[in-house]
Amino acid sequence: MRLLDHINSPKDLRALNPRQLPLLAKELRDFIIDIVAVKEGHLGASLGVVELTIALHYIFDTPKDKLIWDVGHQAYGHKILTGRKEIFDTNRQLGGISGFPKRTESAYDDFGTGHSSTSISAILGMALAAKLRGQANRNHIAVIGDASIASGMAFEGLNHAGVTDANVLIILNDNAIGIDPSVGALKKYLTNVKLGTAKDGNLFECLNFKYNGPVDGHDLTALLHELELLKDVAGPKLLHVITTKGKGLTKAEENQVAYHAPGKFDRITGNLISKPDVKLPPKYQDVFGHTLVELAISNEKIVGITPAMPTGSSLKYLMESVPDRAFDVGIAEQHAVTMAAGMAAEGLVPFCAIYSTFLQRAYDQVIHDVALQNLPVIFCLDRAGLVGQDGPSHHGVFDITYLRCIPNLIIFAPMNEMELRNIMHTAQLGLPHPIVIRYPRGRGTTVAWKAPFEKISIGIGQELKIGTKVAVLSIGHIGNMVVQLIEELDRPDAIGHYNMRFIKPLDTQLLRTIFQTYEYIITLEDGCKAGGFGSAILEYANQVQAKCKIEIFGIEDQFIPHGTIEELQVLANIDLKTLKKHLNNLFP
Numbered sequence: 123m124r125l126l127d128h129i130n131s132p133k134d135l136r137a138l139n140p141r142q143l144p145l146l147a148k149e150l151r152d153f154i155i156d157i158v159a160v161k162e163g164h165l166g167a168s169l170g171v172v173e174l175t176i177a178l179h180y181i182f183d184t185p186k187d188k189l190i191w192d193v194g195h196q197a198y199g200h201k202i203l204t205g206r207k208e209i210f211d212t213n214r215q216l217g218g219i220s221g222f223p224k225r226t227e228s229a230y231d232d233f234g235t236g237h238s239s240t241s242i243s244a245i246l247g248m249a250l251a252a253k254l255r256g257q258a259n260r261n262h263i264a265v266i267g268d269a270s271i272a273s274g275m276a277f278e279g280l281n282h283a284g285v286t287d288a289n290v291l292i293i294l295n296d297n298a299i300g301i302d303p304s305v306g307a308l309k310k311y312l313t314n315v316k317l318g319t320a321k322d323g324n325l326f327e328c329l330n331f332k333y334n335g336p337v338d339g340h341d342l343t344a345l346l347h348e349l350e351l352l353k354d355v356a357g358p359k360l361l362h363v364i365t366t367k368g369k370g371l372t373k374a375e376e377n378q379v380a381y382h383a384p385g386k387f388d389r390i391t392g393n394l395i396s397k398p399d400v401k402l403p404p405k406y407q408d409v410f411g412h413t414l415v416e417l418a419i420s421n422e423k424i425v426g427i428t429p430a431m432p433t434g435s436s437l438k439y440l441m442e443s444v445p446d447r448a449f450d451v452g453i454a455e456q457h458a459v460t461m462a463a464g465m466a467a468e469g470l471v472p473f474c475a476i477y478s479t480f481l482q483r484a485y486d487q488v489i490h491d492v493a494l495q496n497l498p499v500i501f502c503l504d505r506a507g508l509v510g511q512d513g514p515s516h517h518g519v520f521d522i523t524y525l526r527c528i529p530n531l532i533i534f535a536p537m538n539e540m541e542l543r544n545i546m547h548t549a550q551l552g553l554p555h556p557i558v559i560r561y562p563r564g565r566g567t568t569v570a571w572k573a574p575f576e577k578i579s580i581g582i583g584q585e586l587k588i589g590t591k592v593a594v595l596s597i598g599h600i601g602n603m604v605v606q607l608i609e610e611l612d613r614p615d616a617i618g619h620y621n622m623r624f625i626k627p628l629d630t631q632l633l634r635t636i637f638q639t640y641e642y643i644i645t646l647e648d649g650c651k652a653g654g655f656g657s658a659i660l661e662y663a664n665q666v667q668a669k670c671k672i673e674i675f676g677i678e679d680q681f682i683p684h685g686t687i688e689e690l691q692v693l694a695n696i697d698l699k700t701l702k703k704h705l706n707n708l709f710p
């Protein structure tokens with residue numbers, strides 16, 4: 123029997139002899155590899171903190187002591203050691219455990235994460251709360267990566283913590299990589315600290331933290347020693363731990379970007395399991411990435427910006443082809459947006475590629491720095507809509523609502539790859555306003571997508587099919603579901619279909635014609651209903667006193683969990699079957 127089989131909670135772990143911990147680390151690593159190899163998920167980050175996870179739960183009295191995992195994608199070992207070993211194979215699946223720490227899932231998950239760089243503020247909040255309650259004997263630990271600590275929000279937390287006497291321990295897990303290699307001056311500084319070539323004092327000590335390290339994060343004896351020392355030190359402390367992302371699986375150590383979240387792989391060799399060799403349509407992110415290179419070659423004013431997601435957004439293609447006009451700014455969405463605004467003010471044509479969910483962090487910058495000054499930044503919002511297994515922290519379902527209310531913004535959602543290419547082409551020719559182009563995670567519809575560019579008329583929708591009774595108004599890629607379902611309907615002749623393309627400005631002329639032609643209108647979007655695309659249609663219908671009945675299909679006022687995109691569409695009632703049934707019922 124494995125040691126791991128005896129561990130149902132950190133109490134069992136603390137009963138082990140320290141000499142047994144390296145064997146436990148090996149077993150835990152093998153367990154993570156075995157399950158992620160078939161069930162998929164975030165691999166590299168969790169493999170890198172196996173020893174750190176064991177050491178933290180061994181030394182500290184969790185869950186009485188508080189422990190927060192920044193981002194949370196590295197918390198698989200933590201989940202397994204805190205009572206979720208038997209259900210770890212349900213990780214990220216519908217109805218299963220979350221891929222991130224979640225307060226409702228376990229008493230050991232002290233704070234829900236998913237978006238980065240929140241851990242220092244949250245742990246400081248807990249430590250200050252403990253102080254106010256007079257609870258002096260509790261420890262508060264945040265584990266944060268080298269890419270996440272470079273974010274503005276983490277620095278805000280450090281800046282505050284340094285002038286408190288709050289009992290916080292920040293563990294800087296430095297593996298010199300985020301999803302892609304870490305960037306920036308802080309990365310250079312941390313490298314110098316590791317090499318012993320940093321000059322004049324220690325940055326964290328200057329911020330009033332007691333600094334320990336760097337320590338080898340795979341050396342359990344060293345980790346236990348450092349944590350034991352720091353456990354009884356009052357006030358703000360930072361332990362600098364050096365780890366290797368993907369530790370223990372050679373392929374994952376060698377190719378850390380691909381093994382961040384590798385999909386299925388062979389658990390022994392680490393080889394990725396390749397998909398059957400069928401020609402698939404491209405991913406939207408790749409259409410964006412390759413098209414940007416094409417456009418940038420002929421338009422020297424084009425620049426590309428990503429906050430730490432060059433691979434995920436495919437801005438990496440511009441970084442490879444035109445490196446001096448491509449900027450990875452690190453996990454710094456606010457900075458990315460305002461820097462794009464500065465570039466636009468200077469006459470450049472900035473394409474700012476951000477996941478929909480992460481743009482939430484730069485909301486004021488979109489309003490104050492871009493829209494208020496009407497600067498023609500081109501936002502490419504990837505992962506708009508439901509994203510699948512990453513779940514509620516990552517679904518891009520709010521952007522239509524939070525952007526639609528901002529004056530000056532144009533908002534466009536392509537139904538396919540060609541529309542994405544063409545709107546990028548149109549935007550770089552010069553628009554009088556900033557534009558947001560939102561597209562989903564996953565693939566488009568057409569294998570041969572590299573058609574010559576065509577200009578798109580701003581604010582003009584598209585009639586795809588005329589019907590007699592019901593008009594379905596869709597926005598973006600989800601419109602392809604309508605095309606498919608019309609073919610399967612009992613009365614296809616009754617249904618008209620309109621790809622509205624623009625959420626803002628709306629094609630009001632087309633809408634007036636639709637309101638006059640149809641008695642029933644259904645709107646479909648992969649975002650929240652409140653204030654979304656359907657809401658915009660309804661507002662306009664009220665304005666012109668349209669007589670037709672309007673029904674909105676979108677996401678209700680709830681957080682959608684994790685699961686496959688198809689499963690989640692069913693949960694949200696925006697799937698093909700539900701719509702088909704609804705439309706068929708209109709003509710019994």
Ligand SMILES: Cc1ncc(C[n+]2csc(CCOP(=O)(O)OP(=O)(O)O)c2C)c(N)n1
Nearest residue numbers: 167236237238267268269270299300301430
């Ligand atoms: C606000 C925000 N922006 C971007 C991301 C996407 N993201 C997830 S993990 C990650 C890299 C984190 O790197 P690091 O903090 O060094 O942790 P490691 O993966 O090395 O453990 C990024 C950019 C995110 N989760 N949150």
Ligand SMILES: CC(=O)[C@@H](O)[C@H](O)COP(=O)(O)O
Nearest residue numbers: 193195236383434505512563
């Ligand atoms: C943890 C995190 O935030 C990222 O790793 C995220 O899971 C990336 O999502 P994609 O797989 O859609 O790029």
Ligand SMILES: [Mg+2]
Nearest residue numbers: 267268299300
């Ligand atoms: Mg890192």
